[in-house]
Amino acid sequence: MEASPLWKNRKRSSKHVLVALGWNDYSILEGICHYAHRAGWRLDNRIIRSGYVPDKWEGDGIIALAGDSTFIRRLILNSDLPTVSVGKEDVPSVDVNVFPDDQLIGEMGADYFLDKGFREHVVMHTSAHPIEVARFRAYEERVRQAGATVHHFEWIPPQEDGSVWGQSCLDWTMQCLSSISPPFAVFSHNDDDANRVMEACAVLRLLVPEQVCVLGVNNNQLFCGVAQTPLSSIDPDLKHIGEVGAECLDRLMESNPKRKQAISIAPSHICERLSTRMKPSKSLEAALAYTYIQNHYSDSSLNAEKIAVFSSVSKSKLFALYREAYGHSIADEIALRRIAGAKELFATTELKVNEVQHLVGINDAETFSRFFKRHSGVTVQGFKKSLAKTT
Numbered sequence: 001m002e003a004s005p006l007w008k009n010r011k012r013s014s015k016h017v018l019v020a021l022g023w024n025d026y027s028i029l030e031g032i033c034h035y036a037h038r039a040g041w042r043l044d045n046r047i048i049r050s051g052y053v054p055d056k057w058e059g060d061g062i063i064a065l066a067g068d069s070t071f072i073r074r075l076i077l078n079s080d081l082p083t084v085s086v087g088k089e090d091v092p093s094v095d096v097n098v099f100p101d102d103q104l105i106g107e108m109g110a111d112y113f114l115d116k117g118f119r120e121h122v123v124m125h126t127s128a129h130p131i132e133v134a135r136f137r138a139y140e141e142r143v144r145q146a147g148a149t150v151h152h153f154e155w156i157p158p159q160e161d162g163s164v165w166g167q168s169c170l171d172w173t174m175q176c177l178s179s180i181s182p183p184f185a186v187f188s189h190n191d192d193d194a195n196r197v198m199e200a201c202a203v204l205r206l207l208v209p210e211q212v213c214v215l216g217v218n219n220n221q222l223f224c225g226v227a228q229t230p231l232s233s234i235d236p237d238l239k240h241i242g243e244v245g246a247e248c249l250d251r252l253m254e255s256n257p258k259r260k261q262a263i264s265i266a267p268s269h270i271c272e273r274l275s276t277r278m279k280p281s282k283s284l285e286a287a288l289a290y291t292y293i294q295n296h297y298s299d300s301s302l303n304a305e306k307i308a309v310f311s312s313v314s315k316s317k318l319f320a321l322y323r324e325a326y327g328h329s330i331a332d333e334i335a336l337r338r339i340a341g342a343k344e345l346f347a348t349t350e351l352k353v354n355e356v357q358h359l360v361g362i363n364d365a366e367t368f369s370r371f372f373k374r375h376s377g378v379t380v381q382g383f384k385k386s387l388a389k390t391t
Contacts (some may be wrong), residue, residue, distance in 0.1 A: 003339065007009070007136075014039070014040050014041070015021040015039065015040075015041045015042070015059075015060040015061065015250070015253055016035070016041070016042045016044065016059040017036065017041045017042070017043055017044065017059060017060060017061050017062070017063060017246075017249065018043075018044045018047075018057050018059055018061070018063070018064075019032060019044065019047065019048060019061045019063070019064075020047050020053070020062055020063070020064040020066075020072045020075060020076070021047065021064065021065045021067075021072075021086075022064075022065055022066050022067035022068060022069030022071075022072045023065055023067035023087075024048060024065070024069070025218060025220060026220075026222075027220075027237050027238035027239040027242065027382075028065070028086055028239070028241060029048070029237045030239050030240040030242065030245075031062055031239040031240060031241060031242025031245075031246065032242040032243070032246045033244065033377075034087070034088075034212065034239070034242075035242075035245055035246035035250070036246060037244045038211035039246070039250055039337055041219075044057070044059065047063065047072070049166055053069070053071035053072055053074075054075065055074070055078060055327060056075070056078050057073065057075065057079065057081075058077065059081065060081065060082075060253050061081055061082040061083065061249045061252065061253045062075075062076065062079060062081055062082070062083040062084070062249075063083075063084050063085075063086065063245055063246060063249050064069065064076055064083060064085050064086070064094070065085060065086050065087045065089070065314060066085070066089055066091060067087070068088075070154075071128055071367070072089060076091050076093055076094060077091065077092070077093050078092075079093065080214065082095055082249060082252035082253050083095055083096075083302075084097075084098065084245045084246075084248050084249040084252065085097045085098070085099075085245070086098050086099070086241050086242055086245040087099050088100075088102075088130065088131060088262075089225070094258075095252055095259045095261070095264065095338075096245070096248045096249070096252065096260075096261045096262075097128060097261070097262045097263070098241050098244050098245040098248060098263045098265065099241065099262075100131075100236035100237070100238075100241065100264070100265055100267065100268050101264040101265060101267065101277050102130075102131055102134035102135045102138065103134060103138040104138075104266050104267055105135050105138070105217055105234055105236060105267050106135040106136065106138025106139035106140075106141075106142065107139070107142050107185075108139050108218070108234055108267055108270065109139050109187045109215055109234060109270075110139045110140075110142035110143050110146075110187070111136075111142065112215065112226060112270055112276075113185040113187070113213065113215070113276075113382075114142070114143065114148065115141075116148050116212070116276070116278070116279055116280065117279055117280055118148070118184065118185040118280050119148045119280075119294060120148070120151070120180065120181075120183070120185070120280075121139075121140075121143050121148060121149065121150045121151065121184065121185050121186075121292070122148050122151045122152045122153070122176065122177075122180065122184055122185065122186045122187070123136045123140060123150060123151075123152055123153070123186075123187055123188065123317045124155065124173060124176055124186070124188070124193070124197070125141065125152075125153065125155060125315075126154075126155045126169060126193065127164070128165045128334040131189065135189045135217065136187075136189060137195070139187050151179075151180055151184070152241075153172075153176045153340065154331050155172050157169075164192075164193070164196070164344055169196065170196060170199065170200060170203075173196055173197060173200040173206055174203060177197070177200055177201065177204060177206060177212065178204060180266055182211035182212060182284075183210070183211055183212070183213070183278075183280040183281060183282070183287070184211075184212060184213075185212075185214075185215070185276075185280075186212060186213065186214045186215070187215050188214065188215065188216045188217070189217055190216060190217050190218055190220070191216035191217065191218045191223055191224060191231060192216075192222055192235055193216070194214050194215065194216030194231055194233070194275075194291070195215075195216070195223075195227055195379070196216065197212075197214050198214055198227060198228055198231070198275065198345055199227055199228070201214070202222045202228060207284070207288075208229045208274075208275055209274060209275055209276055209277055209278035209291065210278060210284060210287035210288055210290075210291055211284065211287070213232075213275060213276040213280075213322065214231065214232070214275045214276065215232050215233065215234065215270070215275070215276055216231050216232070216233040217234045217236060217341045218232060218234075218235075218236060219233040219234065219235035219236075219271050220233070221271075222273070224354070225273070228273050229273075229275045229278035230238070230273035230274045230275060231272075231273055231275045232270065232271065232272045232273045232275045232276035232277075233270070233271055233273075234267050234269075234270050234271075235267060235269050235270070236265070236267045237254045237265055237266070237267060237268040237270070240265055240268070241265050243310055244263060248261070250301075251258075254357070261344070267308075274295075277291070277294050278290060278294075279326060281325035281326065283321045283325050285311055285312065285313050285317075285318055285321050286318075286321045286322045286324075286325035286326065287325070288310075288311070288323060289311065289318060289322055289330060289333075290308050290322075290326070290333065292307055292310065293307065293330070293333050293334055293337055294337060296361055297334060297337040297338050297341060297360065297361055298341070298360060298361045299361055300358075300361045300362065300363050301368075302334060302361060303334070304319065304329065304330040304331045304334070307330055310373075318330075318365075320380070328366060335371070335375055336375070338360040338361055338362065338371070339372065339375040339376055341359070341360045342356050342360045342372060343376070343383065344359070345359060346380075346383060346384055348387060349386055353365070353368070353380055368380075
């Protein structure tokens with residue numbers, strides 16, 4: 001008997017799915033592709049690659065995020081296929097919306113800055129978009145409940161230059177920032193707006209984070225990491241949103257259950273970078289010393305005297321300013337940062353004890369052992385055992 005050609009034995013993909021993303025983040029696409037690989041889908045990604053949007057598409061299902069694209073919105077409206085949106089969008093023919101929990105995002109941002117001790121907060125509305133409004137409203141309510149101050153600004157776009165990417169919006173941002181005395185915290189509803197805030201700070205010569213701390217949302221790691229000042233950002237778990245959206249579409253294509261569902265996904269964490277690595281202080285000298293410690297604690301030669309050399313004031317004055325600002329000495333701050341760094345490395349890596357000690361600026365094993373016990377209350381082995389139990 002003649003054997004069948006190899007191509008006849010190859011298993012065909014079960015579903016053909018269109019990925020129609022008018023606004024795209026790598027993490028969303030990663031989540032969609034991760035599920036598609038497991039499910040054996042064929043993905044049509046022509047919209048992402050070329051921007052071409054067909055008037056109608058024949059296949060098994062659509063996973064979409066129309067954003068500002070009227071073409072993708074029209075495509076969805078013209079289709080009777082199962083459709084899932086990985087965003088909070090008001091498109092009648094979408095069956096399921098999977099989107100970030102904007103209230104939790106706002107509350108997470110407020111709690112983060114309140115825990116750092118900030119009493120002056122800034123939000124700058126650039127539109128009436130529901131996502132922006134929901135995040136800022138939750139942030140403001142949380143801050144006011146804590147008895148802190150929120151400076152609320154709203155941009156009125158001029159007719160000649162009404163884009164948030166234009167010079168007029170940057171000028172407005174600078175006016176807002178100039179009206180407040182540092183230190184203060186700025187919560188932006190996405191990373192693009194946060195970047196504009198940091199650009200305005202640079203023009204105004206406001207130091208980030210010593211005078212202004214800036215927090216964004218979306219945690220685009222490529223973008224946040226190469227910003228002028230590495231940007232701290234709330235991670236809304238976009239990969240998980242993409243994966244959940246794909247899973248919902250799979251169920252729709254298989255059994256077509258009751259339609260019209262809304263699924264909100266909680267943010268996962270805040271990725272802290274330099275733009276918020278600060279505790280507020282009225283003393284710029286103390287704040288600069290604080291930042292120096294955060295960035296150089298791994299230097300084994302770091303001490304209070306070395307930091308004072310870089311200050312514009314005398315050593316005795318700097319020490320007094322620092323104690324007044326933070327309630328403890330510069331030497332204590334170095335120890336606190338090193339112990340926090342060691343605990344973080346033990347919790348998030350498989351590094352050995354001698355590797356960790358060098359990364360936090362302590363060269364001698366016995367010195368590190370005594371240092372860890374004195375500042376954490378437990379031995380290194382005891383701390384690692386507690387981590388294992390928690391895990």
